[in-house]
Amino acid sequence: MQADDVVLRAESITKVFAGTVALRGVDFNVYRGKVNALIGENGAGKSTLMKILAGVEQATSGRLLLDGAEARLANTRDAAQHGIGIIYQELNLFPNLSVAENIFVARELTTRGVINEQAQQRRAAEILARFDQPIDPRALVGDLRVGQRQLVEIARALAQNVRILIMDEPTSALSAAEVAALFRVIRELKAQGVAIIYISHKLDELLEIGDHVTVLRDGELVATAPAADINVNWIVEKMIGRDAQTFFHHDEHTRGAVLLEVTHLTLPNPRGEALLKDISFTLRAGEILGIYGLMGAGRTELFECLMALRTAYAGEITLHGKPVSGDNVADRIAQGLMLVPEDRQQQGLVQSLSVARNITLANLPKITWRFFLSQPDEAREAQRLIGELGIRTANSQQPITSLSGGNQQKVVVAKALLTEPQVLLLDEPTRGIDVGAKAEMFEIMRRLAARGIGVIFSSSELLEALALADRILVLSKGKITGEFERAAATEASLVAAAGAAHNEQGNGRS
Amino acid sequence: MAEVDSSRRNLREYLFRLRALIALALLVVVFASLSPAFLTTGNLLILAKHVAINAILATGMTYVILTGGIDLSVGSVVGLAAMIAGGLIHQGLALRPFGVVVYFNVGMVVLLTLLAGVIIGAMNGWLITRFRVAPFIATLGMMYVARGMALLRSNGATFPNLTGDAELGNTGFQTLGSGAFIGVPVPIWLMLLFGAAGVFIANKTPFGRRVFALGGNERAAELSGIRINRVKLAVYMISGFCAAMTGLIIASQLLAAHPATGEAFELNAIAAVVLGGTSLSGGRGGIGGTLIGAFVIGVLSDGLVLLGVSEFWQIVIKGIVIILAVVVDQLQQRLQR
Numbered sequence: 001m002q003a004d005d006v007v008l009r010a011e012s013i014t015k016v017f018a019g020t021v022a023l024r025g026v027d028f029n030v031y032r033g034k035v036n037a038l039i040g041e042n043g044a045g046k047s048t049l050m051k052i053l054a055g056v057e058q059a060t061s062g063r064l065l066l067d068g069a070e071a072r073l074a075n076t077r078d079a080a081q082h083g084i085g086i087i088y089q090e091l092n093l094f095p096n097l098s099v100a101e102n103i104f105v106a107r108e109l110t111t112r113g114v115i116n117e118q119a120q121q122r123r124a125a126e127i128l129a130r131f132d133q134p135i136d137p138r139a140l141v142g143d144l145r146v147g148q149r150q151l152v153e154i155a156r157a158l159a160q161n162v163r164i165l166i167m168d169e170p171t172s173a174l175s176a177a178e179v180a181a182l183f184r185v186i187r188e189l190k191a192q193g194v195a196i197i198y199i200s201h202k203l204d205e206l207l208e209i210g211d212h213v214t215v216l217r218d219g220e221l222v223a224t225a226p227a228a229d230i231n232v233n234w235i236v237e238k239m240i241g242r243d244a245q246t247f248f249h250h251d252e253h254t255r256g257a258v259l260l261e262v263t264h265l266t267l268p269n270p271r272g273e274a275l276l277k278d279i280s281f282t283l284r285a286g287e288i289l290g291i292y293g294l295m296g297a298g299r300t301e302l303f304e305c306l307m308a309l310r311t312a313y314a315g316e317i318t319l320h321g322k323p324v325s326g327d328n329v330a331d332r333i334a335q336g337l338m339l340v341p342e343d344r345q346q347q348g349l350v351q352s353l354s355v356a357r358n359i360t361l362a363n364l365p366k367i368t369w370r371f372f373l374s375q376p377d378e379a380r381e382a383q384r385l386i387g388e389l390g391i392r393t394a395n396s397q398q399p400i401t402s403l404s405g406g407n408q409q410k411v412v413v414a415k416a417l418l419t420e421p422q423v424l425l426l427d428e429p430t431r432g433i434d435v436g437a438k439a440e441m442f443e444i445m446r447r448l449a450a451r452g453i454g455v456i457f458s459s460s461e462l463l464e465a466l467a468l469a470d471r472i473l474v475l476s477k478g479k480i481t482g483e484f485e486r487a488a489a490t491e492a493s494l495v496a497a498a499g500a501a502h503n504e505q506g507n508g509r510s
Numbered sequence: 511m512a513e514v515d516s517s518r519r520n521l522r523e524y525l526f527r528l529r530a531l532i533a534l535a536l537l538v539v540v541f542a543s544l545s546p547a548f549l550t551t552g553n554l555l556i557l558a559k560h561v562a563i564n565a566i567l568a569t570g571m572t573y574v575i576l577t578g579g580i581d582l583s584v585g586s587v588v589g590l591a592a593m594i595a596g597g598l599i600h601q602g603l604a605l606r607p608f609g610v611v612v613y614f615n616v617g618m619v620v621l622l623t624l625l626a627g628v629i630i631g632a633m634n635g636w637l638i639t640r641f642r643v644a645p646f647i648a649t650l651g652m653m654y655v656a657r658g659m660a661l662l663r664s665n666g667a668t669f670p671n672l673t674g675d676a677e678l679g680n681t682g683f684q685t686l687g688s689g690a691f692i693g694v695p696v697p698i699w700l701m702l703l704f705g706a707a708g709v710f711i712a713n714k715t716p717f718g719r720r721v722f723a724l725g726g727n728e729r730a731a732e733l734s735g736i737r738i739n740r741v742k743l744a745v746y747m748i749s750g751f752c753a754a755m756t757g758l759i760i761a762s763q764l765l766a767a768h769p770a771t772g773e774a775f776e777l778n779a780i781a782a783v784v785l786g787g788t789s790l791s792g793g794r795g796g797i798g799g800t801l802i803g804a805f806v807i808g809v810l811s812d813g814l815v816l817l818g819v820s821e822f823w824q825i826v827i828k829g830i831v832i833i834l835a836v837v838v839d840q841l842q843q844r845l846q847r
Contacts (some may be wrong), residue, residue: 309732309733333735334735346727350726352725353723357723361723361736364716365716368715368716372714373715373718
């Protein structure tokens with residue numbers, strides 16, 4: 001590799017936040033016209049490094065070399081002037097504005113001080129055409145699907161003619177067809193000499209699109225290698241610092257009687273299209289059932305029907321052979337169903353309450369004596385679950401926000417367990433938590449199943465589904481397109497089933 | 511080193527949390543040193559009686575605001591409650607189909623009036639939960655409706671002489687506003703009762719916990735099996751109950767019911783809640799702070815009157831104090847982050 005291929009070089013970057021070292025002497029090369037993949041557990045320092053490269057944060061020590069000359073990026077504006085663009089994981093779009101307006105926000109195309117709507121729309125259409133996805137520049141962003149919004153976010157960065165583009169988990173909300181479109185655009189950009197810094201948790205994806213893979217762990221660079229020379233196991237091993245097999249081990253356990261049975265579940269959306277179509281499956285006691293599917297396949301909607309968050313469904317849900325009743329979440333919890341929602345910040349936690357109060361929230365009667373809450377009971381129950389799930393917190397009275405993502409997720413699980421569920425539903429239980437915490441979450445789910453609880457979890461990560469589930473259902477566009485016993489499931493068969501409905505409708509491209 | 515830092519940080523946070531109490535203490539010290547009349551028993555009792563009215567109203571308002579809502583109708587409910595009680599004592603309840611007029615004893619009048627307040631609160635809650643009307647709008651509408659009903663009750667006139675009639679068996683209404691128990695006026699006892707019950711329910715009962723959870727994150731509360739509509743309905747009913755109680759006290763103090771009673775009281779109640787450190791976005795705060803907030807407002811106006819500050823300047827100062835309180839609240843939130 002010749003030195004002049006490096007467009008941006010970070011040299012021995014150290015970043016210290018009040019007391020903690022986020023990055024420790026990290027070197028990172030960004031190659032021109034290549035996809036530079038960056039991977040590591042949450043907290044490994046990759047987002048800090050990314051923010052330093054984008055001018056959001058400044059390094060405590062170390063330097064950045066742009067085309068061999070030292071550059072100071074005091075803020076994002078400096079970075080933008082050097083042609084560095086960034087696409088954040090959380091979408092930063094205005095739902096009340098049109099696609100074109102979003103793409104040109106703060107950089108409006110004007111004619112004599114007045115916004116030139118037509119020019120903006122024309123230019124936006126040109127950029128969007130590269131994705132080959134039908135997105136109208138005049139549509140309101142609020143009316144778009146999540147995947148389309150992500151493309152708009154990417155289009156916004158492209159509109160700036162960047163030469164270094166940082167992408168933080170750009171595919172987390174995309175369908176297979178949209179991922180394919182994005183990858184095509186990335187390859188185009190590469191051909192134009194744009195350097196891409198690509199961050200993702202999806203390992204197979206990294207290997208597909210990445211040219212160079214850099215692994216961070218605990219703020220240090222542990223390995224860097226050309227993507228062609230490595231495989232998924234290599235990455236996992238470097239990320240967690242031990243053999244990947246311990247992470248993906250699987251033990252058979254006995255499955256009991258049928259607990260939950262769903263028959264012909266169909267859920268229409270307000271426009272009359274089916275969000276779920278004729279879903280039927282069973283769950284046995286002690287079984288871990290994985291639901292694999294892409295974003296928008298209907299996984300969340302299925303859970304919402306089970307929990308009565310949506311009640312407009314047709315079909316039958318029975319628990320222990322009896323139809324579930326009630327049209328309120330509380331009713332379903334009382335019957336033994338409980339959901340650990342996908343988005344713990346928005347749906348799982350009450351940020352203003354302590355760890356203990358979050359844990360007891362779903363079963364206050366358990367800590368109520370006559371009409372009053374019992375502080376000792378609350379502390380005891382919280383402490384029991386903190387111990388059982390290995391939640392790392394100084395004590396149960398800590399603010400919930402002081403915990404790491406993985407430990408916050410365990411608090412949500414603890415809250416669910418306090419309701420003594422017979423069927424535990426976990427929607428993307430490992431989203432946004434690091435590999436170490438993931439392994440712990442897997443262990444917890446296996447333990448619960450061994451206790452006889454029926455566990456259903458959804459995942460959009462192949463390896464996760466394969467590593468954990470006894471049986472895997474594949475959803476695609478609201479339909480079950482595959483059902484696999486663990487022994488029979490392969491990555492290829494799952495991927496094929498997940499895209500099945502897309503291909504059927506003739507707009508799949510993968 | 512780190513320990514020193516964190517303990518200093520804790521102290522700073524602690525002082526921040528006690529800011530309303532510190533502000534109250536400072537105000538008392540300042541007024542006591544500027545005016546010899548301030549720290550007399552007589553003045554303090556009058557002050558506390560004034561505060562009681564706002565404090566009881568603000569207790570109910572705190573529950574509503576803790577859920578992230580707002581209740582603009584309370585001032586009008588105060589007026590309507592005064593008119594309902596006044597009407598029942600003054601002219602009784604005419605049952606036209608039977609051609610009779612029923613006079614209730616005072617206990618019954620109080621109960622019926624409180625019930626009316628609860629019903630108005632339930633209507634607010636129903637609009638908000640059933641039709642998803644924003645609390646600001648639902649209670650704004652109810653503010654007009656209740657005020658109009660208060661005016662309709664007497665065609666705008668005042669019900670005077672609410673002493674009742676021994677022959678009708680409805681005497682004793684004045685006890686509520688002007689009576690005293692162990693030398694302390696009844697409204698002050700009621701404030702202590704409402705305040706204590708308010709603090710207790712908020713902190714020690716499952717219902718209170720649900721209120722905090724709902725205000726902190728409504729979606730998470732719902733997914734935890736909390737029946738959020740019931741909780742919301744309940745807080746507006748509590749608010750209506752507190753407003754009706756306030757209306758009763760005022761009518762009893764004046765021994766007259768005027769339909770304009772309680773105008774703009776909702777703003778004083780909201781000010782007390784905010785001064786007491788309860789976040790308008792819900793989830794953080796409490797009744798204890800609200801009581802202190804009500805006293806800050808009360809001490810401020812009482813002290814300024816004693817010092818002979820013009821009434822118009824008093825209004826300006828009150829506004830500045832409220833803005834300051836919110837600014838400090840924002841600072842605290844940034845500190846915690």
